[in-house]
Amino acid sequence: MAANTGSSRVAIPSFSGKGKLWIGLLVALMAAGIAAWGYQLTTGLIATGMRNVFSWGLYIMMFVLFVGLSAGGLIISSAPKFFHSHRYEGFARLGVLVSLACIIVAGLLILPDIGRPGRIYQFFTSPDFRSPMVWDFGIVLLYGLLNLWYLWLLTRRDLAARGSALALGFKDTEAGRERDRTLMFWTAAVALPTAVALHSVTGWIFATQVGRGDWFSPLVAPVFIAKALVSGLGLLLVVSVLADRYTNFEVDREELTSLGKILGIFLAFHVVYLLAAERLPHAWADHFEFWAIMSNFLIGDSVYFWLWTVVGGAVPLAMLALPTLRKRVSVIFTASVLAVVGTMFEGIRLVFTGYEVANIDSAPGISLGGEYTGITTDIWATAGSYTPTLVEIAVTLGIIAFGAFIVTLGLKYVPIQRVDAEPSYATDGGKQDQ
Amino acid sequence: MTKHGLVIDQERCIGCQACAVSCKQENNVPMGQFWNRVLTEGGEKMDTPSGGYPEDGGSGSLDMQYQPTACQHCENAPCVKVCPVNATYTRDDGIVEIDYDKCIGCRYCMAACPYNARVFNWDEPEHMPEEGTGDVEARPQGVVEKCTFCSHRVDEGLDPACVVNCPADARIFGDLDDESSTVSKYIDKYETDQLLEDRGTDPNTYYISGEMSPGRPQTSDKMESELDDVSPWSDGDDDVPSKEADSAGGESSGSSHSVEGGEIPYATPAKSGGDD
Numbered sequence: 261m262a263a264n265t266g267s268s269r270v271a272i273p274s275f276s277g278k279g280k281l282w283i284g285l286l287v288a289l290m291a292a293g294i295a296a297w298g299y300q301l302t303t304g305l306i307a308t309g310m311r312n313v314f315s316w317g318l319y320i321m322m323f324v325l326f327v328g329l330s331a332g333g334l335i336i337s338s339a340p341k342f343f344h345s346h347r348y349e350g351f352a353r354l355g356v357l358v359s360l361a362c363i364i365v366a367g368l369l370i371l372p373d374i375g376r377p378g379r380i381y382q383f384f385t386s387p388d389f390r391s392p393m394v395w396d397f398g399i400v401l402l403y404g405l406l407n408l409w410y411l412w413l414l415t416r417r418d419l420a421a422r423g424s425a426l427a428l429g430f431k432d433t434e435a436g437r438e439r440d441r442t443l444m445f446w447t448a449a450v451a452l453p454t455a456v457a458l459h460s461v462t463g464w465i466f467a468t469q470v471g472r473g474d475w476f477s478p479l480v481a482p483v484f485i486a487k488a489l490v491s492g493l494g495l496l497l498v499v500s501v502l503a504d505r506y507t508n509f510e511v512d513r514e515e516l517t518s519l520g521k522i523l524g525i526f527l528a529f530h531v532v533y534l535l536a537a538e539r540l541p542h543a544w545a546d547h548f549e550f551w552a553i554m555s556n557f558l559i560g561d562s563v564y565f566w567l568w569t570v571v572g573g574a575v576p577l578a579m580l581a582l583p584t585l586r587k588r589v590s591v592i593f594t595a596s597v598l599a600v601v602g603t604m605f606e607g608i609r610l611v612f613t614g615y616e617v618a619n620i621d622s623a624p625g626i627s628l629g630g631e632y633t634g635i636t637t638d639i640w641a642t643a644g645s646y647t648p649t650l651v652e653i654a655v656t657l658g659i660i661a662f663g664a665f666i667v668t669l670g671l672k673y674v675p676i677q678r679v680d681a682e683p684s685y686a687t688d689g690g691k692q693d694q
Numbered sequence: 695m696t697k698h699g700l701v702i703d704q705e706r707c708i709g710c711q712a713c714a715v716s717c718k719q720e721n722n723v724p725m726g727q728f729w730n731r732v733l734t735e736g737g738e739k740m741d742t743p744s745g746g747y748p749e750d751g752g753s754g755s756l757d758m759q760y761q762p763t764a765c766q767h768c769e770n771a772p773c774v775k776v777c778p779v780n781a782t783y784t785r786d787d788g789i790v791e792i793d794y795d796k797c798i799g800c801r802y803c804m805a806a807c808p809y810n811a812r813v814f815n816w817d818e819p820e821h822m823p824e825e826g827t828g829d830v831e832a833r834p835q836g837v838v839e840k841c842t843f844c845s846h847r848v849d850e851g852l853d854p855a856c857v858v859n860c861p862a863d864a865r866i867f868g869d870l871d872d873e874s875s876t877v878s879k880y881i882d883k884y885e886t887d888q889l890l891e892d893r894g895t896d897p898n899t900y901y902i903s904g905e906m907s908p909g910r911p912q913t914s915d916k917m918e919s920e921l922d923d924v925s926p927w928s929d930g931d932d933d934v935p936s937k938e939a940d941s942a943g944g945e946s947s948g949s950s951h952s953v954e955g956g957e958i959p960y961a962t963p964a965k966s967g968g969d970d
């Protein structure tokens with residue numbers, strides 16, 4: 261029996277010098293983040309680059325990114341389970357761990373954006389169910405708990421076998437294994453629609469708004485799903501390559517290449533197809549001559565657009581499309597990094613398209629409630645502009661460092677892989693053929 | 695049912711900014727913020743027309759209009775629908791208002807409002823004079839605020855401050871559900887627009903352009919000077935309705951500013967004798 265005879269492996273048995281340095285770096289970033297947040301709490305959100313016209317900034321942009329990032333791991337580990345397949349088993353636990361860390365980061369990123377975090381309990385005492393934000397709050401919470409439960413479910417027998425306190429008293433028995441197999445199937449069955457709901461509802465926060473330019477589009481929710489697939493899978497590949505390199509975690513090369521191929525397909529669907537579907541009708545309706553339509557369709561407006569579509573879209577897509585290239589780990593790694601970075605700029609662009617232009621922009625404009633740092637000296641603006649401040653950057657980095665810290669701890673304390681056999685046999689929760 | 699609405703006659707408006715200033719004063723709006731702004735529809739800058747002069751071969755197409763803009767008190771208000779904690783809500787009389795005790799400061803409503811009518815207290819609000827002005831309690835740091843249609847005045851049967859202070863009588867306040875009200879009659883008779891009508895927010899604020907209306911008649915129950923205890927010339931000590939306003943408008947009695955009972959914006963009692 262695999263569960264009895266085989267052994268599991270934690271990726272980091274103990275921290276080396278380098279590992280300690282890494283932890284030290286994360287702790288330093290977290291401390292800086294907490295200090296910056298403390299400063300922001302005492303001075304108010306005036307410490308950020310946000311003002312009345314541009315009233316959401318880096319925190320929300322990164323929230324959008326991390327909600328998307330949390331998709332990959334859970335889907336890669338639950339989709340095969342749902343279809344009773346053993347594909348990508350080697351990535352299953354790491355995937356859920358990364359998903360969990362990302363959704364925690366996303367949730368935490370909301371806190372510093374709130375003007376009065378002390379009143380957040382109002383979500384429970386006085387919710388308005390018409391608000392997409394209430395739904396998002398609920399689903400982020402649910403998704404986080406689901407990830408936590410799933411990670412524990414995937415690893416609890418190994419935790420028990422290792423005598424870890426994290427098994428929470430769970431015993432590894434024959435009947436228990438049988439039950440876990442069913443539980444895993446059902447968790448996977450719940451996880452998939454929950455992930456779809458998470459990304460759709462997050463998209464609808466924007467897509468329901470009539471007053472903010474391009475936000476009001478039925479395509480936003482499907483685009484959020486597509487970009488969750490792209491960035492989530494991208495991040496999972498990045499983390500697994502890094503873990504393979506620096507810890508005892510081992511990546512199956514063949515599966516890595518196969519996932520790289522899937523990332524290419526996601527990218528093509530997202531950056532090529534969905535973007536075209538979104539842009540073509542506008543370009544067609546706004547222009548008359550064939551070439552005017554074509555150039556408006558193909559040529560984007562802002563630098564974020566280019567960073568997203570070329571650096572985060574075309575380049576990684578080309579890398580993954582060439583069979584000779586995509587066999588190399590370094591190519592997959594770079595393409596994945598670019599995909600994540602590209603998605604980040606897509607989120608940044610989305611927020612900018614909403615706030616850059618005011619619907620009513622007659623002079624003198626809108627009072628800002630404080631000047632835009634370094635841009636204007638008076639209180640009026642007829643358009644939005646935004647540059648994050650150091651405080652915002654420090655808080656954001658601190659929260660992201662916390663996410664990395666969670667992954668690191670997970671690699672240390674959670675048996676992330678089985679070592680006794682091939683992936684198809686090893687980590688399927690005792691469902692091996694006998 | 696009552697549905698409060700505002701008609702602004704852009705043909706009458708002279709762009710004097712009196713409504714913007716009286717709003718700021720009456721509602722104790724912090725420095726750096728405006729609930730009500732008088733925008734210039736025309737050139738790039740305030741008070742400049744678009745088009746060219748008729749001289750020197752110019753097109754002679756100079757054109758300019760003023761558009762006073764505050765919360766439009768939308769019927770289908772997106773800000774109300776997005777507020778996760780019911781802090782922004784629609785009153786039974788159609789006024790869209792914020793419960794500052796509930797507001798968590800998420801600013802979703804600012805994203806939702808197509809008119810940029812809402813402002814956020816990014817830092818500790820500053821007032822001039824420090825103890826504040828007008829008749830409304832100051833709002834804390836970290837909440838969103840906006841025009842209330844002067845609900846504290848409306849609750850007393852008074853017109854909003856910006857309405858009574860408009861020297862051009864360009865602002866008319868009243869009940870849109872009452873067919874005989876001046877606002878209803880004007881909307882019926884004159885060419886009116888709602889701002890950004892295509893967004894479907896259905897504002898209760900209408901703008902007259904084209905033909906000029908006769909402007910605002912006295913629409914309150916009484917002339918303000920007839921409300922014996924609210925004489926603008928009183929010294930403030932016997933301003934009875936300010937206490938009623940405190941309870942009716944939900945204002946706490948421990949308001950943070952020392953100006954009590956100054957609902958008449960001409961001269962605040964605390965500064966009686968002053969000429970501001």
Ligand code: SF4
Binds near residue numbers: 768812840
């Ligand atoms: S104008 Fe803006 S703030 Fe006022 S009710 Fe309409 S959406 Fe809400």
Ligand code: SF4
Binds near residue numbers: 782
């Ligand atoms: S900022 Fe306040 S009023 Fe606006 S949506 Fe958030 S809680 Fe509601």
Ligand code: SF4
Binds near residue numbers: 716717729855856857
């Ligand atoms: S009704 Fe009152 S709050 Fe609204 S713009 Fe006029 S003075 Fe300001």
